[in-house]
Amino acid sequence: MSIADNLKQIKSSLPSNVTLIAVTKTHPIEKLMEVYHANHKIFGENKVQELCEKHEQLPKDIEWHLIGHLQTNKVKYIAGFVSLIHSVDSLKLLQEINKQAIKNNRIINCLLQLYIANEETKFGLSYNEAEELINSQAFKSLNNIKIVGLMSMASNTENSNQIKNEFNSLKVFFDKLKKQTSNNFQLTILSMGMSSDYSIAIEQGSNMIRVGSSIFGERNYK
Numbered sequence: 001m002s003i004a005d006n007l008k009q010i011k012s013s014l015p016s017n018v019t020l021i022a023v024t025k026t027h028p029i030e031k032l033m034e035v036y037h038a039n040h041k042i043f044g045e046n047k048v049q050e051l052c053e054k055h056e057q058l059p060k061d062i063e064w065h066l067i068g069h070l071q072t073n074k075v076k077y078i079a080g081f082v083s084l085i086h087s088v089d090s091l092k093l094l095q096e097i098n099k100q101a102i103k104n105n106r107i108i109n110c111l112l113q114l115y116i117a118n119e120e121t122k123f124g125l126s127y128n129e130a131e132e133l134i135n136s137q138a139f140k141s142l143n144n145i146k147i148v149g150l151m152s153m154a155s156n157t158e159n160s161n162q163i164k165n166e167f168n169s170l171k172v173f174f175d176k177l178k179k180q181t182s183n184n185f186q187l188t189i190l191s192m193g194m195s196s197d198y199s200i201a202i203e204q205g206s207n208m209i210r211v212g213s214s215i216f217g218e219r220n221y222k
Contacts, residue, residue, distance in 0.1 A: 004038040023212030048074040101144035111151040149189025167204035
């Protein structure tokens with residue numbers, strides 16, 4: 001099937017409350033334009049350099065999400081246009097995002113990345129670390145960021161029960177934190193699920209999924 005057909009098939013199967021992010025990493029501009037012309041304009045990139053290059057080359061009504069690990073020294077390159085940063089995993093990073101948001105006269109929406117996987121290769125906060133962060137005075141003083149949700153990745157495993165349990169654990173934590181609201185903290189987004197496991201994620205309460213290979217085909221690694 002074509003990219004447009006893949007996209008249509010996925011979108012037709014999604015509940016109305018679930019937002020689809022087309023993960024564009026390593027895919028060429030021509031493929032991204034196929035998605036754009038199929039009237040899908042929410043794209044996710046893993047690397048800042050690639051995000052900036054594609055933002056420059058593509059139509060400006062695309063909503064860009066940074067979904068990969070973000071270093072503090074790279075925040076300034078995306079602060080002027082990024083719609084949502086998924087991968088916030090420290091107070092230090094949030095403080096830098098806030099600093100760059102002030103320079104760009106905007107409030108930047110962010111997700112806290114939680115570590116739920118049973119493997120050592122993933123980034124993210126533990127549940128305790130996340131609670132400590134959002135209850136700290138340092139966090140409460142940040143007026144140019146807003147935490148609008150949580151993000152995570154499940155273990156890379158064939159064990160669907162393990163994936164289900166990991167996603168369910170995050171949903172329980174999300175529901176707990178959702179009761180807390182402030183000017184810079186109001187949870188509405190639960191971003192979990194990728195090409196291999198988004199169906200399980202949606203069953204467990206995800207309302208934002210990050211899908212690449214099921215739309216574009218296998219990517220070219222670089």
